[in-house]
Amino acid sequence: MGSSARIAVDAMGGDGGLAVMLAGVARARARFPDMHFLLVGDENAIREELRTHPNLSAASEVLHAPEVVKSDAKPSQAIRRAKTTSMGIAIAQVKAGRAAAAVSAGNTGALMSMAKLSLRTMPGIYRPALAALMPSLGDTDTVMLDLGANTECDARNLVQFAVMGAAYARTALDLERPRVALLNIGTEDQKGTDIIRDAAAEIRAAPHLPLEFAGFIEGDRLSRGEVDVIVCDGFSGNIALKTAEGTARFVADLLKRAFRSSIRSKVGFLISKPATELLRDHLDPNNHNGAVFLGLNGLVVKSHGGANAIGIENAIAVAAKMVRDDLGRRIAEDLGNFEAKAA
Structure with missing residues (x-):
């Protein structure tokens, strides 16, 4: 750096x-x-x-x-x-x-x-987007954007979010060609609003982009690790993020209650403690802290x-990696190539 x-x-x-x-x-x-x-x-x-x-x-x-x-x-x-x-x-x-x-x-x-x-x-960017890393079952976390910067978006906004999200994933997750999907109410081509379908059509028509377009993804697949970048408007993204965080807390609290319910459960907790600690660490938002304005x-x-010292450290680490890899330059180059070839 x-x-x-x-x-x-x-x-x-x-x-x-x-x-x-x-x-x-x-x-x-x-x-x-x-x-x-x-x-x-x-x-x-x-x-x-x-x-x-x-x-x-x-x-x-x-x-x-x-x-x-x-x-x-x-x-x-x-x-x-x-x-x-x-x-x-x-x-x-x-x-x-x-x-x-x-x-x-x-x-x-x-x-x-x-x-x-x-x-x-940045030149050519209509709206900035808030992107963050979310835990997944894949080998790496998943980038999701927009998480609240823009409650309403048109197709061009979503396309630019896809380009920026892919550039961020290449930096944050060390991926050469991130898999990108649009959040939708179904995976079929005819599902969703005109805006989402138009955005998908624009991305599909640009095979030169440094990403693999995976089409649409539904809300119940966000954490499966099937894609590396999930793109949506800020209204949907913020709801999805808060729902995921609430579900993680619900699961953690439910496990605590279950393990305290009886002597047998407490013994079971001692046996399964390594696994439960791994789950806790994986779901802890401090370990995935640091959202970026792209x-x-x-x-x-x-x-x-509410981040603790570990969370603050990880947020600074996100900033350090973006600086090291010159994320702004990557976004500008990718967007410039897209606009030039789309013209």
């Missing part, structure tokens, strides 16, 4: 507060020794917390921000305070070229609005608000 790579971190965002954020950054520093950080927030509080992380202190610069975007703040309110909040100032460092990427665990709507207004979309003139990563 190079010794000059630096990540701007909104140190005040997230439910766990400053201590959790810096603990996660310290873990990332140990994982990526060449990485440097720009920690944005209350300067006195950050410097006090850095005393417990001497290795991080040596690789960090602190930038004071007098305000914090609250979790319940409206995007319009947050935008008006972009120059004084830790979130807004962190994004501004990317725009100014002082940081290669920004990471925040703060208000999603505010982060999305600030990032789009400050960084703008299509902007700069890299911004959104962490779960």
Whole structure:
């Protein structure tokens, strides 16, 4: 990644507060020794917390921000305070070229609005998309987008999401030709809305794209590992994501209740503990943390608000990998090739 790579971190965002954020950054520093950080927030509080992380202190610069975007703040309110909040100032460092990427665990709507207004979309990109990795039964995770940035999309938006999602999968999952599918209510060609069918037709007509188009996929197959990238509008994607996360918590809580129901169940738990721990780790959102705003003139990563130190570390790792593989250039090249050959 190079010794000059630096990540701007909104140190005040997230439910766990400053201590959790810096603990996660310290873990990332140990994982990526060449990485440097720009920690944005209350300067006195950050410097006090850095005393417990001497290795991080040596690789960090602190930038004071007098305000914090609250979790319940409206995007319009947050935008008006972009120059004084830790979130807004962190994004501004990317725009100014002082940081290669920004990471925040703060208000999603505010982060999305600030990032789009400050960084703008890349040439040729109509709308940015929020992409994240979801656990699957396959050999790798699955990229899903859009997860809430755009509640309504047309066919061209979905096609661009497919191109951007495939480029991200090549970076995040080390895949040469990711398998891409559109989320639909059926797998038959005649199923779904005109928008979804038109998007599928455009992708099929572009065999030069660095991806394998797998057609349509239904909601009950999202985690089967049958495809590498799942594309949808932000309304459907956000519902699908929240449903998947809720189902994972439901399964985990159900197992806990079952294992505590009797002495025999408790004995069974001890026998099956390695398997249940593997399941817990696989479903833990901290192990898949770090959603990416694709299509902007700069890299911004959104962490779960409730992420622990491991989750913050993984969100920063996502940012580091995007910087290393120059994701923005990949997206621009892929989209440019698609537009040129489609003309």
